[in-house]
Amino acid sequence: LKEDAVLAVVPYGEPPLIKGWIPYIGKALEFGKDAHKFLEEYKKKHGDIFTVLIAGKYMTFIMNPLMYPNIIKRGKQLDFHEFSNQVAPRTFGYPPVFSSKFPGMPDQIKRSFHLLQGDNLTPLSKSMMGNLLLVFKQDHLDKRQMEDSGEGGWRTDSMCEFCSKVMFEATFLTLYGKPASKRRHSSMETLREDFIEFDKKFPLLIARIPIWLLGRTKAIREKLINYFLPQRVSCWSNTSQFITRRVELFEQYNSLRDMDKAGTHHFAILWASVGNTIPATFWAMYHLVSHPEALEAVRQEIHSLLKLWGMDDFSDRDINLSREQLDQLLYLESAVNESLRHSSSSMNIRVAQEDFSLPLEAEQSVAVRKGDIITLYPRSMHMDPEIYDQPEMYRYDRFVQDGRQKTDFYKDGQRLKYYCMPFGSGATMCPGRYFAINEIKQFLFLLLLHFDLQLVEGQPKVTLDTSRAGLGILLPAKDVRFRYRLRAA
Numbered sequence: 207l208k209e210d211a212v213l214a215v216v217p218y219g220e221p222p223l224i225k226g227w228i229p230y231i232g233k234a235l236e237f238g239k240d241a242h243k244f245l246e247e248y249k250k251k252h253g254d255i256f257t258v259l260i261a262g263k264y265m266t267f268i269m270n271p272l273m274y275p276n277i278i279k280r281g282k283q284l285d286f287h288e289f290s291n292q293v294a295p296r297t298f299g300y301p302p303v304f305s306s307k308f309p310g311m312p313d314q315i316k317r318s319f320h321l322l323q324g325d326n327l328t329p330l331s332k333s334m335m336g337n338l339l340l341v342f343k344q345d346h347l348d349k350r351q352m353e354d355s356g357e358g359g360w361r362t363d364s365m366c367e368f369c370s371k372v373m374f375e376a377t378f379l380t381l382y383g384k385p386a387s388k389r390r391h392s393s394m395e396t397l398r399e400d401f402i403e404f405d406k407k408f409p410l411l412i413a414r415i416p417i418w419l420l421g422r423t424k425a426i427r428e429k430l431i432n433y434f435l436p437q438r439v440s441c442w443s444n445t446s447q448f449i450t451r452r453v454e455l456f457e458q459y460n461s462l463r464d465m466d467k468a469g470t471h472h473f474a475i476l477w478a479s480v481g482n483t484i485p486a487t488f489w490a491m492y493h494l495v496s497h498p499e500a501l502e503a504v505r506q507e508i509h510s511l512l513k514l515w516g517m518d519d520f521s522d523r524d525i526n527l528s529r530e531q532l533d534q535l536l537y538l539e540s541a542v543n544e545s546l547r548h549s550s551s552s553m554n555i556r557v558a559q560e561d562f563s564l565p566l567e568a569e570q571s572v573a574v575r576k577g578d579i580i581t582l583y584p585r586s587m588h589m590d591p592e593i594y595d596q597p598e599m600y601r602y603d604r605f606v607q608d609g610r611q612k613t614d615f616y617k618d619g620q621r622l623k624y625y626c627m628p629f630g631s632g633a634t635m636c637p638g639r640y641f642a643i644n645e646i647k648q649f650l651f652l653l654l655l656h657f658d659l660q661l662v663e664g665q666p667k668v669t670l671d672t673s674r675a676g677l678g679i680l681l682p683a684k685d686v687r688f689r690y691r692l693r694a695a
């Protein structure tokens with residue numbers, strides 16, 4: 207079939223429509239293989255706006271980032287929750303919260319998000335640092351243990367697995383708290399393994415493949431949900447305000463079963479809080495370890511600032527940074543943002559709530575009908591050579607200029623309002639974004655301060671697994687081995 211044959215005739219004012227030749231599925235398979243490549247090809251052919259049939263949905267892609275503000279500011283006409291309210295309950299196994307059965311719940315959920323931000327970030331970050339230290343100290347910072355590992359104190363591990371273990375547990379302890387009489391949960395490793403099994407099937411669930419077709423996934427999901435049943439959670443202490451508030455909120459709704467509370471409230475939030483943070487931490491670490499000059503520059507920044515703050519004696523390895531101090535680690539933050547730019551593939555999906563004409567450029571507008579899906583794919587912007595010089599290259603200092611955070615990036619000579627969007631956009635932008643950036647910075651801070659780090663030689667460059675495109679931070683196609691040993695304090 208020639209490409210033209212699959213382009214449907216569209217009325218004036220509507221974007222070109224690309225349907226593919228498979229009914230319903232449309233272009234889903236090609237899109238799923240490598241969304242970025244797919245969209246770039248169609249952009250070359252059809253320009254900045256086109257509609258694609260993907261798994262039964264007509265999705266209109268807006269490819270020009272200068273047009274993003276026009277979409278993002280129309281939060282009422284172009285809504286995110288209509289989509290998420292269909293997808294999330296099916297994926298995590300709970301009843302939709304936007305329903306007359308649960309009056310007022312969506313608003314209250316939204317209000318609970320402020321407990322991840324602003325002044326509330328201070329106790330969260332403090333607790334996260336304490337938990338990272340706990341995990342690092344007990345598992346990795348013990349001098350005798352490290353020396354026993356032979357090879358001059360060097361230990362070898364798989365990097366993504368290492369990031370996953372540390373971040374999963376430390377984030378879990380920070381948000382959900384610790385068991386009554388111990389500092390760590392004994393079943394954390396089983397929980398993490400089950401989570402990873404579930405996460406592997408996550409893209410299929412999002413693509414509306416029924417869970418009963420996915421082998422053990424349903425049983426694993428039930429096991430994960432059971433971990434959070436109210437009688438269990440109520441025994442944990444040091445729980446974050448965010449989770450405590452949501453427990454109280456769900457208690458107000460008698461029509462929610464215990465399983466629903468566990469599923470809605472905890473399991474979905476667990477996924478939101480570690481599903482992207484773990485691969486994001488991996489990429490931040492991988493890029494630094496595979497670029498020794500970047501690693502040294504960031505380490506240098508850490509040491510200079512510690513000296514400035516009179517904190518350069520860290521022989522007990524118990525150093526803790528305040529939120530304000532973390533904010534001053536400019537190069538570290540730039541390194542994190544650069545790896546997010548590289549690895550993020552989140553799609554911003556909005557559903558039109560009415561028929562309207564969407565103005566996009568000076569003279570151009572596009573006809574939108576109620577129910578249409580408008581999609582932004584910021585990865586195309588992150589990889590645009592006009593905005594980011596040599597976008598494939600990792601530059602740890604890309605987001606620093608003249609000793610400050612760099613915020614001016616340009617397209618067609620115009621300054622972009624949005625230039626780095628791993629966390630979505632507008633009113634539904636990820637509420638955990640500040641916490642996420644902070645925890646990745648805290649992880650890297652401890653890592654660079656306490657360890658020498660090297661990649662094991664002879665391994666190929668790690669590439670992105672593009673099969674999860676559209677769903678957040680991409681995983682590595684393959685894990686990579688690295689070595690670490692304690693640095694002299």
Ligand code: HEM
Binds near residue numbers: 629
């Ligand atoms: C939503 C990305 C970490 C909690 C989202 C969205 C994205 C995203 C793209 C959808 C926003 C939209 O479409 O407008 C990320 C990335 C993270 C991260 C890349 C880590 C690097 C976290 C953390 C938490 C969290 C640590 C919680 C502690 C949430 C919640 C939502 C969300 C609750 C749903 C918001 C809503 O329904 O309005 N995140 N996130 N995220 N994220 Fe994150």
